[in-house]
Structures are given as C-alpha cells and as structure tokens.
Amino acid sequence: MSRPTVYLAITNHGFGHAVRSAAIANEIQKRCPDVLLILVTTAPRWLLESYLEGDFIIRPRGFDVGVVQSDSLTMDLVATQEKWQHIRQQQRSIIAGEVNFIKQNQVNLILADIPPLASLIAQAAGIPCWMMSNFGWDFIYRDWGEEFTELADWISGCFNQCDRLFRFPLHEPMTAFPHQIDVGLTGGDPRFNLDDLREKLGIITPPEKTILLTFGGLGLNAIPFDNFSQYSDYTFITFDVNLPPFPNLIQVSNSLQLPDLHSHLFRLRPVDLMPLCGRVISKPGYSTFAEALRLDIPLVSLTREGFAEAPILLDWLQNYADHQIITASDFLDKDWDFLHQPLQQPRLSERLDKNGNEAIAQAVVDYLLNCV
Incomplete structure (x- = not known):
C-alpha cells in the first residue's frame, strides 16, 4: 500500500509563503507520521528544515512569480509581467510534467499557497486542490491597473477551480474562491529555552x-x-x-x-x-x-x-x-x-483564533485517511 502523499505547491515569492506552508506541513506530519510530504518550491532547503522536524522531499519548481523585488519594499512591475508571460507560455508543458510526477508518486492531494496553476495541475491529474492564504495574486495585480487586468482575470479563473480555500485571518475577501473555510493564525512556535x-x-x-x-x-x-x-x-x-x-x-x-x-x-x-x-x-x-x-x-x-x-x-x-x-x-x-512613543492599543477587544495550523492539518489528515 502506498503512503498518503501531499504535494505542497508554494508560491515563488520571498520566504513568507514557504514559512507558513512548512509550519502547516510540520503539523500534518505530527498528526500523520506516515505521510509523504513533497514541497514544490524554490525556497532554500535550510528554510524549510527550520520549520519541518521530519523528512520531506523538495521538488524545485516555481509556478508563479509573486512580485519581482530588489528588496522587501522595492517592486519591479515590468519584470513581474515578463516572468508571468514566460510561465503562461510554458503552461501546457508545466502542467504535463507535474501531472506525470503526481501520478508516478501517487499523490492524493495538492495543498497550495497559492500558485494559481496548482488548480489546473490538480484538475489534469484528477485529484483535489486545496489552497490556503490570506490574499490572492489576482487581488494584488488588479490594483496595478489595466496592464494587469487580463492576468488578474486569468488568475481569478484558476482560483475559481480550487476545491477548497482555507482563508487565514488578515485577509482580503478572496471572492474568486467558491468554497471558503475560515481558520486561525498559522506559523511556527518558539522551540528554545x-x-x-x-x-x-x-x-x-x-x-x-x-x-x-x-x-x-x-x-x-x-x-x-x-x-x-x-x-x-x-x-x-x-x-x-x-x-x-x-x-x-x-x-x-x-x-x-x-x-x-x-x-x-x-x-x-x-x-x-x-x-x-x-x-x-x-x-x-x-x-x-x-x-x-x-x-x-x-x-x-x-x-x-x-x-x-x-x-x-x-x-x-x-x-x-x-x-x-x-x-x-x-x-x-x-x-x-x-x-x-507609546504603543497603540488594539481597536477591538476580541482575540484572533491561533489554531490555523491545527485546523488545516487535521482536515488534510482526515482526507488522507479516507484515501487509504
């Protein structure tokens, strides 16, 4: 019998998406030690290892751009558009290659944060695509004006094919996703004395x-x-x-x-x-x-x-x-x-749910147990 296998497709932008995905992957592994985790990302292995306590496989692929930046605040919109054009020109071959990999490795589920192509890959492979985020790239690009409208529309269409979205706090409405589940905050836990x-x-x-x-x-x-x-x-x-x-x-x-x-x-x-x-x-x-x-x-x-x-x-x-x-x-x-200067107090008295890792991981484990 094959191991339950999750293919985590992580957006190709900075470290934040890789960090939160790895924290959730670590919780999945704790709850289901037999799971095979395949992290599909261009993030460095040392970053993923700093969040994941067990074994995992890295498949070094990038399916989206995010925003091309020279540092954490300086954006290059022209380069972002050009890189997206290249990805979309290669879309068919990208999907075909990933479907072949997914079938060879008997992947049960795609969990994506949050490359749009993941939903198309999942459809072609005949498996579900669940996504997780607090925003979609269509929301970011649509704000940049007419030159990005067609790209934003295409991304919204991809997101509309997603089977389930786990929506983090700190979110925009994410209206492109038809099936949303609100969860708590995600992230790592301090591990040292x-x-x-x-x-x-x-x-x-x-x-x-x-x-x-x-x-x-x-x-x-x-x-x-x-x-x-x-x-x-x-x-x-x-x-x-x-x-x-x-x-x-x-x-x-x-x-x-x-x-x-x-x-x-x-x-x-x-x-x-x-x-x-x-x-x-x-x-x-x-x-x-x-x-x-x-x-x-x-x-x-x-x-x-x-x-x-x-x-x-x-x-x-x-x-x-x-x-x-x-x-x-x-x-x-x-x-x-x-x-x-003194710190400002929060405007609201209620606290945010802090159990996003656990909620997403348990949903994934429940699904995997029904697959085997």
Whole structure:
C-alpha cells in the first residue's frame, strides 16, 4: 500500500509563503507520521528544515512569480509581467510534467499557497486542490491597473477551480474562491529555552529594550545603521549579516544552529527570538504579523506603497495588536523617535483564533485517511 502523499505547491515569492506552508506541513506530519510530504518550491532547503522536524522531499519548481523585488519594499512591475508571460507560455508543458510526477508518486492531494496553476495541475491529474492564504495574486495585480487586468482575470479563473480555500485571518475577501473555510493564525512556535537563548546571544537588556528587526527573506536595503549607536541602551537583533557591527546589534547568521528542548539541532528563526523582544519592527507581511500575533508580541510596521495587501494587513494589525505604524521614511531617513512613543492599543477587544495550523492539518489528515 502506498503512503498518503501531499504535494505542497508554494508560491515563488520571498520566504513568507514557504514559512507558513512548512509550519502547516510540520503539523500534518505530527498528526500523520506516515505521510509523504513533497514541497514544490524554490525556497532554500535550510528554510524549510527550520520549520519541518521530519523528512520531506523538495521538488524545485516555481509556478508563479509573486512580485519581482530588489528588496522587501522595492517592486519591479515590468519584470513581474515578463516572468508571468514566460510561465503562461510554458503552461501546457508545466502542467504535463507535474501531472506525470503526481501520478508516478501517487499523490492524493495538492495543498497550495497559492500558485494559481496548482488548480489546473490538480484538475489534469484528477485529484483535489486545496489552497490556503490570506490574499490572492489576482487581488494584488488588479490594483496595478489595466496592464494587469487580463492576468488578474486569468488568475481569478484558476482560483475559481480550487476545491477548497482555507482563508487565514488578515485577509482580503478572496471572492474568486467558491468554497471558503475560515481558520486561525498559522506559523511556527518558539522551540528554545529563553534563558539559554538570551545567554547564548549575550542579551542583557530587558524585553522592553530588546527589538527584533525582520524584513523577510529579501531584507531591506539602506537601514540607517547609525541609529543603533544613538540607542545604546537598546539591543537590536537582525538576520541581516551585511550590516556593519555595533556593540548593541546582534546579527544572527542563517547557519547558526542551537539545540532545542529535545536536544535536536535547529536553525534560529525570527519566531524563536520574538519572545525575547518587546517589539518587532517589520514591513507588512502575513507570516511575521501572524507569528507575532500568536505570541502577543507588539508590532511596529512600516507602510508599503503599491501593494494592495499592505493596507489590509495594517487594518487588521490596528484591530488586534499592540502596534505602531510608521512610514518608510520615518524608518529610513529619521532618527527613530518612534521608539520613544507609546504603543497603540488594539481597536477591538476580541482575540484572533491561533489554531490555523491545527485546523488545516487535521482536515488534510482526515482526507488522507479516507484515501487509504
């Protein structure tokens, strides 16, 4: 009898989609240890391994573009359009190749976050396609005007073929999806002893004077690093190893591994460091927002122009988190006076559901058990 097999198609954009997909895949594996996980992504293996505790297969394929960017805020719309044209020209051969792979590996289910082609691949392979996200690429592109209307319409048509959408919080309406199930926040859980972590990294400041700077896999060019010396009573933590050294700046290498509570070696991730911090400074992005919200860590977010998801995320942030919202120029061009300002309280008193990983994983496991 073949193993239950899930093919996880992950959008080709930054690290956020890979992170949240890997967190859900890890929960699927915990609940069904026999499952074979095939992660279809261009994300680096080390990133996936930092979330997945068990074995998995990587199939290095990219079925969509997301947005072509030089850093976490700078977008190239022309290059984005050109890359999409290339993918759509290759659409038939892409689908044929994936259908052949899926049948050879007896895949039971496609779980996608959130390449549009996944639904067409699933249809051609004769298996269901479930998707999960807080936004669709049609929503992003439609905001860019007439030049992207035809592409957005095509993507909406692909999404309309999806059998089920797990809609995360921090979402746009996602009206292209006919069958929606709302779930809670997703993301990783901290896995290290905080006292050991504080000692290992040499953090002596209290949480309210400890700040994590995290801007996704692309980083953020032109951080005004002279500000670190102006706030010498603070500790700043970053995964950007290209910044010049400062006594109060901790630069965490992606290769740094530490033993967790079970003595397994794992790479440090932003979510592992969040509990040490009184604030997380970030760009608008679901994965960082969701992981901080799951841990009740205050968020300081830059604004982001020209990306339709950003105001949606910031609106949810204001509703559910202790927060500050600053412009990019406040962060890049000024002396960070916002650190002296009090945090804003959430507008709403209710809390968001934090069990998205578990809800999606259980639905997948229930389906797989009915397949074998």
